[in-house]
Amino acid sequence: MKITGAQALMKCLKEQGVDVIFGFPGGAVIDIYDELLRNEDLTHVLVRHEQAAVHAADAYARVKGEVGVALVTSGPGATNTVTGIASAYCDSIPIVVFTGQVPTQLIGNDAFQEVDIVGITRPCTKHNYLVKDVNDLIPTIREAFHIARTGRPGPVLVDLPKDIVASMVNYTEPTGPVKMRTYRPTYEPHPGQIEKACKAIVKAKKPVIYAGGGVIASNASAELTELSHKLNIPVTMTLMGLGGFPGTDPLSMGMLGMHGTYYANMAVANCDLLIAVGARFDDRVTGRIDAFAPNAKIIHIDIDPSSISKNVGVDIPIVADCKHALAGINGWLKRNNALDQDGQLEKITPWLNEIREWKKKHPLGYVEETGVIKPQFVVQKLDELTGGNAIITTEVGQNQMWAAQFYHFNKPRTFMTSGGLGVMGYGLPAAIGAQMAAPGKTVIDIAGDGSIQMNIQELATARQYKCPVKIAILNNNYLGMVRQWQELFYDKKYSATPLDVAPDFVALAKAYGAVGLRATKPSEVEPVIKEALATDNTVIMDFVIAREEGVYPMVPAGKATTEMLLV
Amino acid sequence: MKHTISVLLQNKPGVLSRVTGLFSGRGFNIESLSVAQTLEPEVSCLTLVTSGEDNIIEQITKQLHKLIDVIKVTDMSETEYVEREMAIIRVKAEAGTRAEVLRVIDIFRGKVVDVSSKSYAVEITGNASKINAVIDILRPIGIQEIVKTGTIAMTRAKKA
Structure with a gap:
């Protein structure tokens, strides 16, 4: 079936389950916008600045657990998306950004509203494409969504020259999942590593779970909660991990790091086992590296091998999807009858008491002032x-x-x-x-x-x-x-x-x-x-509000996380 | 420590820039770089020489792997391998020095690839230290120009 590139784009979006697009029109994408009028099942949200289209697609993706989509024109439309793309890249959020481009015969000519957006966004996308042949259009879009949503998720940009979306292309239904020669993320943990991790968990007297955004990206909250509850392991979360474990749970210590709670930072500094799940040891979390969890053996579960041992040396690395790895750990503990809950509770109670004391000493709080809103x-x-x-x-x-x-x-x-x-x-x-x-x-x-x-x-x-x-x-x-x-x-x-x-x-x-x-x-x-x-x-x-209210606790940049300024 | 890393990648526009951008963006250094098509026209082989502590090299190989277009990354330093560079050196070759130049390049198994009444251009292949040795010996005679390739490397076949 011969259809235009713009029509193929619409079909591909629907194949991917897209129902909302955030965007802003312009000369290079006018054919796509014309086609949008004939696709009422795709809701287009007209933002007022292209940066907003990307942030909106980012949040849409986070709430739905699907890929967010933004559509903008060439040149300034494209450059305005860069901040949003870079943010989604840092936070591993799956989005696909379609940018218009000048017609292929004008590329490289300094044409009106031309910019090398593929060159500009190379370091802040998971991958990006310039489609120069209309026959590549459909496979490229399918690949873009596949890359965005699998492995460690991230933004993918597809640059669409105006003549490409106006040309005719043969549309065929997808024949199955996208297969790529060079890209095959690891989802399943290595059983040997799971066993090592479990043995360390069973042995630990002062364990802490440090959960990051990967828990949310992989929908691993239930598995994480199961592990924590079965063994009474306290949990602290990164900014990106908040919500991954219930904030009102007695085992939650809230956020750690620069503005984390006193007790979370003290627990990490004193733990004998740190179980990092889908977190990347960011400088806002670790403070001075050599003082971070200095006495702990570290287990690190991450789907991205390059996150492991990047900032902090790891004893037991597990390259896998967090959900699969946590399920593997929970399964091993069950199979090996390692869940002697009474014995575990007895072993861990002194540690929980220690944390409770820290919490009593410096709870999260602020000084009230009459007549002033804090x-x-x-x-x-x-x-x-x-x-x-x-x-x-x-x-x-x-x-x-x-x-x-x-x-x-x-x-x-x-x-x-x-x-x-x-x-x-x-x-x-x-x-x-x-x-x-x-x-x-x-x-x-x-x-x-x-x-x-x-x-x-x-x-x-x-x-x-x-x-x-x-x-x-x-x-x-x-x-x-x-x-x-x-x-x-x-x-x-x-x-x-x-x-x-x-x-x-x-x-x-x-x-x-x-x-x-x-x-x-x-x-x-x-x-x-x-x-x-x-x-x-x-x-x-x-x-x-109170004009000069500060955020506390605070770990000054470059200090150890135990050197907190308190309320 | 110096590492020679071999990278197989998809032969697509912009791929080289992804690799070099990764190095500059993350503050890794490239001492030499060489890239060309393999037997499969859609695959290129890139050889680069870099240096750093083990944790840096580990990051380099992991980050290279993470690039979508990268097929395979091999840190040659973990295996037995052969490596070569090539240099073309234009050296002063006048009546008094011609014989000396020829003797030197003969010792290093080089050859003359261009001749004029005042100079020879000689081609030398070998590892980096051999090429540097030739340069050191030819320098007093009078080197006018040098061009060098990056390093290329191949792992040695497993001995039966």
């Missing part, structure tokens, strides 16, 4: 009033850390944040993407007054697609995280961090046809949140 209080109220059941997105900075510390994520795929790259401006487009993926759910963007302005134009997108997302701005009139560093390490010299001119966010919400609410006193916080949650429209909640 940002942590706002997050606690959001947690309470949504029953911990909302989908939370964040911007980047203090807002992100307070959200991570004070909201209890009990389920995977409920917390979306730009973890590795740390993109200010992620939260609002991500909230839209999350809302498109889960239309009935409460979606809240916990934002700062600085970062919300980096993609504020997306209020129009939220309104257009009737996304009733709630934006909670923790407004301190500062670029707060940088200000905090300046306060602590730069002699309180606040260079370029005060936001002297700020918009009136309530009026701004109204200008977009959204609802604006403001709280300036602690007593107004709850009514504002309640009103926002009851409103079937996009809402900005402007919380005027």
Whole structure:
């Protein structure tokens, strides 16, 4: 069957189960947009800036556990996606970004809106393609989705010259799963390594599970929870791992690392066995490398062999999908009757008591001040009033850390944040993407007054697609995280961090046809949140917070994680 | 320590740039690089020489593996292998020195590939230390120009 390249693209998207595309049109993709009109089963979300299309596709992918899709034009459309792509790459999020390109005969001519986006995105995509022959179009799209969703997931970019999508191509149904000569990720763990890991787990007196985003990517929460509960092993999570293990579980120690809890960092520093699951020993987690888990044997489960022993030497590496590896461990323990639960509990109780003491000594907290709204209080109220059941997105900075510390994520795929790259401006487009993926759910963007302005134009997108997302701005009139560093390490010299001119966010919400609410006193916080949650429209909640509140605990950069600055 | 790494990869546009971009982006160094098609036209073989501690070399091979277009990565240093470079050296060859130049390249089993009234261009193959030895000996005579290939390498066949 002969069809145009644009029609082939639509067919391929549907083959892949795509139903929502985030995008922005332009000259090089006008044929594709024309074709979209004839495909009403594909919802196109018109963003107001291409960066937002990628963040929205990223959050959509996280909520649904499927591949997110963005479509933009050539040149500036393509370059505007780079931040979003780099963020998805750092966080291992499966997305496919289609960029328009100038016609093949003009490539290399410095044509209007031409840019070598394949060259630009080579270091920040899992893989990318320039389709130069229409006969390669269909296999390339299928391969792109296959690469994005398998192995360690990640973004894939497909650059589509205008003449390619306008030419005719022979369409044939897919004959089976994509097979590639060079790319075959390892899913199944090596049984010998599983046995070694299990023996170490059974022997350990002070074990800690350190769970990262891989637990969520591989849908391994149930297996992780089973392992922890069977052996009473305490769990700490990375920013990307939050929700992978219930935050309200007695064995949860919350987040570790630079702004992790005192007790999680102390537990890691004192454990005799660290079980890293789908985490990559990022510098924000480890602090000074030689002081990280210095007495521990380390088991590391990761699907990406290059993550293993990259930053920290590992004793028992397991290259596998987290779900398969954890199931393997649980199975081995059961088969070998290693689950003498009474004996295990007796052995581990002193360790759990030690952690309990640390928790008692320095619980996660903040100092209340009368008449002033503390940002942590706002997050606690959001947690309470949504029953911990909302989908939370964040911007980047203090807002992100307070959200991570004070909201209890009990389920995977409920917390979306730009973890590795740390993109200010992620939260609002991500909230839209999350809302498109889960239309009935409460979606809240916990934002700062600085970062919300980096993609504020997306209020129009939220309104257009009737996304009733709630934006909670923790407004301190500062670029707060940088200000905090300046306060602590730069002699309180606040260079370029005060936001002297700020918009009136309530009026701004109204200008977009959204609802604006403001709280300036602690007593107004709850009514504002309640009103926002009851409103079937996009809402900005402007919380005027304690201006110079800091995020604590804090491990100064380059210090050991036990050297925390506390509240 | 120096490592010679051989990489089989898909012969597609941009593949070389993926490899070199990986090295520059992650701060690994490339001391020499050589790449050409294999018997299979859709597969290229790339040989590169790099140096670093064991953990760096481990990262290099893992990161190379991670590239979608890479078929196989072999760290030659873990096996028995032969390696060669080639140099073409233009050396001053006038009445008084011609015989000396010929003697030197004969000892190193090189050959003259271009002749003028004032110079010879000589071709030398061998491992890096042999080529450096030739250069050191020819230098006092007067080297005018040098071009060198990167290293190429092949593992030795298993002895029966």
